Amino acid sequence: MSELIIDSIEKYGLHITTQRKNKPLFSKIGVVGAGKEGRNIINLTASAGMDVVFMEESNERIEYVMGQLSKNMDTRIENWGLTQSEKRAILNRITPTLHYDDFKGCDLVIECTRYSETGRRSIPLRKNIFKKLEEVLEPDAIIATNGFTVIISELAAELIHKERCVSLYFPVSHPDARILEIVTGMYTSEEVCKKMEIFAKLIGYIPHRVNENNGNVSLRLMVPMLNEACEILLERVSSMKSIEETFTIIYGQRYGIFRLSDIIGIERLVVLMETMFNDYGDKKYKPNPILWKLYRSHQLGVRTRKGFYIYDEMERPIAENILF
Structure with a gap:
């Protein structure tokens, strides 16, 4: 018996025009780069029912990314946050690629190139x-x-359609940090802002509009607290454990300030703080010597399994790092 061939009708006649005109907004999303942040976005959007195309640099990287996505979903299944059938449905909505052409038809593509070892992106x-x-x-x-x-x-400066460009920041500190900072530039249109607010709600996030600046709102609030916590530790005013408990218990935070820094990445924070210090000229943004010590010794937090804390293979803190 000959194999049944099913050919899509989307490329014939006027069907494709009608379909594009009537298709739901954000039905297809693209992601360029699937490091930790990229995988978080892939998971969020596919879980919200969107088709997601992500691009990586090699088949080996694609295999790794798909494995990590599957592994993270297995963790959710173990914690009763997902079923096997839901996992299969989510994975079926995710398509890897090595080519830009496969982003055709996307309503939104998010660039998520990975950070270098120094905490910078080209x-x-x-x-x-x-x-x-x-x-x-x-x-x-x-x-x-x-x-x-x-x-x-x-x-956006060298593009033809500059008004379509926007910056997003998805906090990765914990699953309940569901605020999406939508950062508008000189060219970003009001229509794009409104669409991104819809996008945020579709993935279960609260949209916050932010005018472009280094650090946005979330990290400009955090950085002075981190510097002050480091200074308290450096002056031996209190122990790391006590500082963390003060931050979590008195101020109701999920993680202590040092633990949060390890999650974000010491290298990213040091580079950000130096940039903020250069931009704003305020010493409250200048990285504390403890941060520089960790950065220069490549003790960057969860990713390297050593920062303010020492971590096991499951990225769980098992001890405080001896800093001085």
């Missing part, structure tokens, strides 16, 4: 990604970057 590389995305996307598709240090106006 501006020329990211500008090139934006240009390549503009070549394959429809003029009304949104191009976004994920981050808290890059000024979106710089990435």
Whole structure:
């Protein structure tokens, strides 16, 4: 018996025009780069019922990313947060690729290139990604970057449709930190802002509009607290344990300030703080010597299994790090 061939009708006649016109907003999302933050976005959007295409640099990286996504969903299943059938449905909505052409038809593509070991991300590389995305996307598709240090106006400046560009910041500290900072640049249109507010609600986040700046709101609030906590520790006013308990118990935080820093990454924070210090000229943003000590010794937090704390293979803190 010959194999039944099923061919899509989307490419014939006027069907594709009608379908594009009537399809739901954010039915197809793209993600460029699937490091920790990229995987978080892939999981969030696929879990919300969106089709997701993500691009990586090699088949080996794609295999790794799919394995990590599956592993994270297995953890949710073990904790009764997901079923096996839901996992299969989510994974079926995720498509890996090595080519920009596969982003055609996306309503939104988010650039999530990974940070280098020094905590930086290449501006020329990211500008090139934006240009390549503009070549394959429809003029009304949104191009976004994920981050808290890059000024979106710089990435958008050389594009034809600058108004479509926006920056997003998804806090990764814990699952309940469900605020999406929508950072608008000089060119970002009001229509794009409103669409991103809809997107935030579709994935269960609260949208916060932010005018472009280094640090956004969330990290500009955190950085002075982190510097002060480091100074208290450096002066031997109190122990790390007591500082953490003060932060969590008195102020009702999920994690202590040092634990939170390890989760975000010491390298990212040090680079951000140096940038903020240069931009704003206020010493409250200048990294404390303890942060520099950790940064220079490559003790960067959860990712390297050693920062303010020492971590096991499951990324659980098992002891305080001896800092001095």
